[in-house]
Structure formats: structure tokens, C-alpha cells
Amino acid sequence: MGFVEDELQEIKAMVEKHITGSKLEACIPAMNYPAANILVELKSRHISQKLLDGLANLSEKEAKKILGKPQILHVLKFVRNFIDENPLCCCSEEISELKQKIARPSDEIKLKQKTSSILVITMEGEYSCKYNITVPEDYPDTRVSLTEVSSSYPPVVRRWLLAQAQELARQCVEPPTRCRPGAPPFVVKPSLLPVVKFLLEAVHSIPAAVCGVCCRTCLPPHPQDVPSSEDDPLSVERVYCGHFYHHACLDTYIKTPPFAGGKTCHSCSLKIYHDKWKLSPALVEARWAHKQARQRELDEAIDFFA
Ligand SMILES: [Zn+2]
Numbered sequence: 001m002g003f004v005e006d007e008l009q010e011i012k013a014m015v016e017k018h019i020t021g022s023k024l025e026a027c028i029p030a031m032n033y034p035a036a037n038i039l040v041e042l043k044s045r046h047i048s049q050k051l052l053d054g055l056a057n058l059s060e061k062e063a064k065k066i067l068g069k070p071q072i073l074h075v076l077k078f079v080r081n082f083i084d085e086n087p088l089c090c091c092s093e094e095i096s097e098l099k100q101k102i103a104r105p106s107d108e109i110k111l112k113q114k115t116s117s118i119l120v121i122t123m124e125g126e127y128s129c130k131y132n133i134t135v136p137e138d139y140p141d142t143r144v145s146l147t148e149v150s151s152s153y154p155p156v157v158r159r160w161l162l163a164q165a166q167e168l169a170r171q172c173v174e175p176p177t178r179c180r181p182g183a184p185p186f187v188v189k190p191s192l193l194p195v196v197k198f199l200l201e202a203v204h205s206i207p208a209a210v211c212g213v214c215c216r217t218c219l220p221p222h223p224q225d226v227p228s229s230e231d232d233p234l235s236v237e238r239v240y241c242g243h244f245y246h247h248a249c250l251d252t253y254i255k256t257p258p259f260a261g262g263k264t265c266h267s268c269s270l271k272i273y274h275d276k277w278k279l280s281p282a283l284v285e286a287r288w289a290h291k292q293a294r295q296r297e298l299d300e301a302i303d304f305f306a
């Protein structure tokens with residue numbers, strides 16, 4: 001047998017055992033191999049063409065180092081090694097879009113190839129947040145997962161940021177439970193970009209959010225002045241539509257007339273929903289009337305003793 005046939009026999013026997021996830025599909029012998037290097041063409045469902053072209057170039061350079069010897073296994077090991085050492089290469093396009101188009105100069109996006117994760121550090125005014133985002137091995141079929149490393153926002157904002165980011169990631173990989181008739185079939189989407197984009201935009205906009213009732217900013221300029229109790233009059237509340245209010249402002253607004261048609265958000269006119277205020281408009285009105293009647297009785301009693 002010739003040189004190429006010998007090498008192909010060896011590859012057939014070894015490739016699946018020695019290089020994880022590899023499979024021999026076809027062989028096209030070249031005329032002057034192994035005096036010349038093998039030509040490498042890389043294709044991938046998830047890795048960007050730009051990165052694949054660069055990796056193919058590097059692979060051919062590797063092959064040129066061992067001209068005259070079998071090159072295929074050597075190059076396959078090189079490619080496998082590159083993917084193992086750079087697991088974030090599956091989201092390289094998303095990372096460059098985040099860095100170039102979405103992140104502000106004060107944002108940091110640190111890649112941690114060893115743990116296949118990304119550290120996002122962002123700040124706005126005196127508020128700052130740090131999130132760790134892990135990219136799984138079968139990304140983008142499985143969504144990214146995230147944890148909060150630190151945050152100077154009040155707990156109500158922190159809970160919302162995490163829950164909303166996780167929900168956005170879930171929507172990228174799970175079809176909606178109720179499909180609209182005639183909607184195109186569900187396709188899995190990469191989840192890193194939407195998650196980090198949401199976190200950065202939210203973190204930058206929240207300190208400037210204004211209470212719909214009193215028109216002052218919901219958060220104090222310094223994080224150390226955030227009220228420690230979630231029922232403090234000046235603590236921040238987020239209603240279903242996404243707008244923010246002071247606790248006391250929202251409480252007074254919901255519990256005072258007019259009640260007709262229910263309460264709507266001052267910023268977007270959508271109906272106000274909040275877990276802490278689940279009362280129906282009729283009940284709120286009855287309570288208001290009851291409170292007013294008691295106040296009248298008290299006023300009359302004060303008049304009597306005056
Ligand atoms: Zn307010």
C-alpha cells in the first residue's frame with residue numbers, strides 16, 4: 001500500500017478513539033502528499049466563518065511543520081485541542097458584537113476560557129453589578145446560565161434582573177407553550193447576546209428611573225442610602241409593565257380614588273399589577289369608603305369634645 005493508503009488505514013482505526021467527537025466521512029488523496037501540506041477546510045453549525053478561516057489557516061501551518069510525515073491526525077488533534085482550550089469560540093460572534101456595539105466604556109466583559117464562562121462587570125453612577133455567565137458544552141442548544149456575583153442594587157431590582165435574564169435565555173431554547181396559528185416553526189437561538197444585552201441596558205437605565213407618581217428618581221444617588229426594609233416608604237417597587245415607583249407613592253395611588261376602570265401606570269397607561277397589591281378595584285373602593293367613614297366619625301367625636 002502507498003503512503004496515503006497507510007495513513008488512511010491508521011486514521012480509520014484511531015480517529016474516533018483518540019479525538020473526541022470525531023468521525024471520518026470521506027478521503028480525497030492529493031497528488032503530492034506528504035511532500036506538500038494537507039489543505040484544511042473547516043465547517044461548523046455554530047462557530048463563525050471568520051474564526052473557522054483563521055483556525056484552518058493555523059491548521060495548515062501546523063501541517064507544514066511536519067512535511068513528509070503523516071499530517072492528518074496531527075492536525076485533527078490540533079483542532080480538537082483548540083476547541084477544548086477555547087470553549088467560548090462557539091459564541092465568538094456574539095462576544096464581539098457585545099464588545100463592539102453594546103458594551104459602554106465602563107462595562108467589562110472578561111472571557112474565562114478555562115471555565116467556559118464570561119464575567120460581566122457593569123456600573124452606572126455609583127451602582128455596580130457583576131454577573132458570571134456560563135456557556136454550556138452543547139451551546140446554543142442548551143441556554144447559558146447565570147449567577148449574580150455582586151450587586152449594589154436593592155433586592156427587588158436584583159431579583160428582577162436575574163429572573164428576567166433567565167427568562168430571556170429560556171425563551172431562546174424552549175418553544176412557547178401556546179403557538180400562534182400560522183407562526184413559523186420554533187428555531188433555537190443563541191442566548192448569550194440577548195441575556196448580556198438586557199443586563200447591560202437595564203443596569204444603565206435603572207438609576208435614572210423616575211417614580212410615576214412623584215416624578216423623582218426611584219433610587220437614591222448613593223447605594224448605601226437604599227432603604228433596608230422593602231416596605232420602607234422610599235423603597236423601590238416594580239410593577240408588571242416594568243416601570244418603577246416608590247413603595248409609599250404606589251400604595252397611596254392604588255388605595256385612593258378614582259377607582260373606576262382600575263389603576264393604570266402613569267408612564268405607559270397599562271393596568272397596574274403587583275404581588276403586594278392584589279386587591280380588586282371594588283374591594284379597594286369599599287376599604288376607602290370604610291376608612292373615610294371612620295375618619296368622619298373621629299372628626300365628629302373631636303368636634304363633640306372640642
Ligand atoms: Zn414616588
Ligand SMILES: [Zn+2]
Pocket residue numbers: 241242243265266267268269270
Ligand atoms: Zn408602566
